[in-house]
Amino acid sequence: MTYKTLKDFDLNGKTVLLRADLNVPVQDGKVTDTTRIDRVKPTIDYLRTQNCKVIILSHYGRPKGQENAEFSLSFLPPVLRDQWGVLVGFGTDSTEDIKLLENLRFNAGEEANDLEYAKTLASLGDIFVNDAFSAAHRAHASTQKITELMPSCAGLSMEAELIALTNALEAPKKPVVAIVGGAKISTKLSVLNNLVKKVDYLVLGGGMANTFLFAKGAPVGLSLCEKDMKEECLSIEQKAKDAGCEIILPVDRIAILEFKANADHEVIGIDTIADDQESVDIGPETIKNIEGILEQAKTVLWNGPMGVFEMKPFDNGTNALAKKVATLTKSGSLLSVAGGGDTVSALDNAGAVEDFSYISTAGGAFLEWIEGKELPGVIALQNAKAKAA
């Protein structure tokens, strides 16, 4: 994959239009998680060393093309100042070297990928830098159209994400293991269908493993299971076989009667489960199995927790595997990439986030990537290079 990066341009004294994803979670007027802000800091720091003026472009929420005070970004400059250690103005009239523009989605042209709106944005700067991987699955004026109008490149955070995802899925060191869990197989059919073509082992856990076990004739009791997905499971198994990918299913599981934290639980096999029991985590033999596979692996890609990690102790399977991946990554034998909303919380809960090679917080864009879809914002950067060269 080729695209221009910050180092390809002489940025000295230029005005940079920086697309960031500052669509941060807010509760009672306070930003509850600054990850997205923090990820843009390296690019901000770099642009400052180049004496750039920076105009930051972002969306926030879904104002649907209309001005709406509820979705104004005006609250954010002080937070950016605190996180980045630099003054940030609001709007084009402010005097600071770094300015944040109002929510792009106040203008209907943004989501419509409108040329005239993109021209208005482009007229504000000399070069476009996209540092918003998490918005790259949208073809919008500030992620796609604008790249047709001015020199464009990836920011440092975008570049890091693209390198990590490429190393995990497009050009990985083998054997490659994908760990996929979470609640429902129906939300991850495209993920599974793409991964079986690309990885050596597909480890399944969480609710979707119940559905696979059910498809193979195992009883599931009251476990979360999408019985109407049986054919899809069998078809994924066939595709895996054809592609030389081994699907690894649980060989034991943790069963409970009452769905609550610290519920009485027992380890049961795959062949039996009481009608009123439900499976909420993978069992110890399964954990041992998967640990053995991870020890041989060079690359692991992870999406979806192995159990109901929100209720202790049913985070045990997820935690054990997260710790194993973290240890192997630290020792240098494994490249590990994980992503997904609940996956990030689950790995955080396991205390493993710092030790993975890369954790994607991109949500939808990350999932579309592992579904094998092309992301318009990324394609736009690749095309921009072709044109400028």
Ligand code: ADP
């Ligand atoms: P992500 O957001 O990372 O893509 P998902 O949304 O697919 O992950 O799945 C997360 C949810 O899956 C969690 O809320 C978790 O409780 C649930 N889950 C995992 N295992 C089970 C299980 N065995 N039974 C029911 N729910 C499960």
Ligand code: MG
């Ligand atoms: Mg989720």
